[in-house]
Amino acid sequence: xxxxxxxxxxxxxxxxxxxxxxxxxxxxxxxxxxxxxxxxxxxxxxxxxxxxxxxxxxxxxxxxxxxxxxxxxxxxxxxxxxxxxxxxxxxxxxxxxxxxxxxxxxxxxxxxxxxxxxxxxxxxxxxxxxxxxxxxxxxxxxxxxxxxxxxxxxxxxxxxxxxxxxxxxxxxxxxxxxxxxxxxx
Amino acid sequence: xxxxxxxxxxxxxxxxxxxxxxxxxxxxxxxxxxxxxxxxxxxxxxxxxxxxxxxxxxxxxxxxxxxxxxxxxxxxxxxxxxxxxxxxxxxxxxxxxxxxxxxxxxxxxxxxxxxxxxxxxxxxxxxxxxxxxxxxxxxxxxxxxxxxxxxxxxxxxxxxxxxxxxxxxxxxxxxxxxxxxxxxxxxxx
Numbered sequence: 001x002x003x004x005x006x007x008x009x010x011x012x013x014x015x016x017x018x019x020x021x022x023x024x025x026x027x028x029x030x031x032x033x034x035x036x037x038x039x040x041x042x043x044x045x046x047x048x049x050x051x052x053x054x055x056x057x058x059x060x061x062x063x064x065x066x067x068x069x070x071x072x073x074x075x076x077x078x079x080x081x082x083x084x085x086x087x088x089x090x091x092x093x094x095x096x097x098x099x100x101x102x103x104x105x106x107x108x109x110x111x112x113x114x115x116x117x118x119x120x121x122x123x124x125x126x127x128x129x130x131x132x133x134x135x136x137x138x139x140x141x142x143x144x145x146x147x148x149x150x151x152x153x154x155x156x157x158x159x160x161x162x163x164x165x166x167x168x169x170x171x172x173x174x175x176x177x178x179x180x181x182x183x184x185x
Numbered sequence: 186x187x188x189x190x191x192x193x194x195x196x197x198x199x200x201x202x203x204x205x206x207x208x209x210x211x212x213x214x215x216x217x218x219x220x221x222x223x224x225x226x227x228x229x230x231x232x233x234x235x236x237x238x239x240x241x242x243x244x245x246x247x248x249x250x251x252x253x254x255x256x257x258x259x260x261x262x263x264x265x266x267x268x269x270x271x272x273x274x275x276x277x278x279x280x281x282x283x284x285x286x287x288x289x290x291x292x293x294x295x296x297x298x299x300x301x302x303x304x305x306x307x308x309x310x311x312x313x314x315x316x317x318x319x320x321x322x323x324x325x326x327x328x329x330x331x332x333x334x335x336x337x338x339x340x341x342x343x344x345x346x347x348x349x350x351x352x353x354x355x356x357x358x359x360x361x362x363x364x365x366x367x368x369x370x371x372x373x374x
Contacts (some may be wrong), residue, residue: 035235063238067262136223137215137281138332138358138365140240142262147207149353149367150267156350157275157327157371163348165218170317171199174246182250185211 009079012057016083019050020090037106040098044111047091051118054083065132067142077131084126091119195248195293197310201259202242202255204233209244209252216287219333219363224284226256231280235259240281241318245311247289254285256311258318261330276324277369280315280331290339301346312347319372326372332356332365346369 009017022043048080058080064070095116102109133143174182200206210228215221232242232255240259247253261279266272289307291297296305301312319329333340335355348370355364 052272066234073242081242133234134360135234135235135281136227137257138356139261139263139279139281139330140238140259142264143267143356144264146353150265152352152368153277153328153330153369154267154275156352156369159333159371163370165313165316165347167317167320168313168336170314170321173243174198174200174347176200176203176205179198179206179209179244181245183246183252184250 008055010076012053012081013079015050016086016108017055017061019046020086022046023090023094035103037109040094040102041110043094043098044115045094046092047087047094047115048118049113050087051122054080054122058084062132066135067140069142072132072134081126081129084122088119088122091115091122093117128181194296194305195307196216197245197247197307197314198251199243199245199314202232203263205238206244207233210255213218213252213284214287215284216290216308216335220337220340221284221287223334224255224282227282228319229282229374230255235281246356247307247316252286253292254283254313255308255309256283257281258315258322258329260322260324260326263330264301278319278322278326278329278372281327283311283315285311298351299346305345308343309346312343316347316370325346329370330367331370331373334363335366341366341368344370 061070061076063079067074095112099109099112103112206290207229213225213228215225228242232240235257236242240257241358242255242257244255245253257280259281260280261277262277265277267275285308292307293305296317298304301309316329319326329349331349333342333344335341349368350370351366351368353367355366357364
């Protein structure tokens with residue numbers, strides 16, 4: 001099991017910070033509406049990109065911890081939470097302070113609808129945050145079979161002895177609705 | 186209520202497990218031994234995390250509409266590369282956890298036979314359902330593997346009835362120190 005790189009901020013954290021920096025950067029409030037629209041749309045596009053990166057990296061980290069290929073690290077978890085929090089605060093500010101005014105001038109501001117859809121998802125992720133943990137079932141963990149086990153499993157796979165059970169079509173499954181209708185707890 | 190008393194076999198109905206069905210496994214109890222507590226705890230507290238990452242989990246209901254047990258199946262992440270570590274990976278399935286409530290162990294006794302193809306006990310029905318699904322799994326799976334606590338004699342006898350054989354040195358869990366025996370059966374083609 002490897003440990004994570006604890007010494008440096010991971011690239012996705014830098015990406016989230018850059019999103020906030022881009023939002024905070026001086027912008028000419030007197031700029032023409034068209035220029036302003038383009039500037040905001042670039043900001044929204046960055047927000048969507050950062051969301052995608054955070055979502056992917058968080059899912060990868062969670063699976064790595066679950067499979068046992070990476071040890072759980074509180075520091076890394078704090079970084080993920082901070083990056084999500086940064087994204088939420090920046091996105092709220094963009095939507096409230098920039099987009100609302102623009103939408104009164106233009107029919108559509110590219111990317112805004114998607115950003116609006118994603119904001120409550122990330123808010124809920126933060127609110128209901130659950131730390132990842134190592135799989136309790138050892139069969140779901142990731143590890144290389146030792147040589148003796150690999151050789152023995154290979155022999156099982158290539159064994160010609162008849163098997164005691166002849167497989168059939170799986171039996172029909174109940175739907176969850178049917179199950180709930182019937183089940184006695 | 187449908188029942189086996191009228192001469193009808195007590196056939197189990199599988200249902201794919203998800204968060205919606207969590208209330209139906211509250212208090213799920215396979216028994217007091219450590220190897221029985223593990224599946225009881227897993228289905229109540231851990232199964233949903235596995236499902237989110239692709240594990241299939243089923244509950245089983247008998248003809249009296251009672252939940253009797255559960256099973257699970259997934260692609261193994263233990264890499265089988267043989268004869269060298271650089272050989273192509275061989276796809277193998279794994280049964281991560283399987284559990285039968287303590288009151289249903291060995292039941293229904295009246296339907297017991299020594300043939301895994303016809304044995305009516307719930308444990309055998311669950312194994313048949315798992316192996317039937319394993320044969321249908323996409324990706325040219327070569328075998329079904331599992332890890333079992335060597336003290337769990339009843340489970341080992343069940344696996345052996347279905348052709349599972351032990352292989353390799355046991356896997357020692359680094360946190361609990363429990364050594365799990367590895368078992369596998371090839372998938373007939």
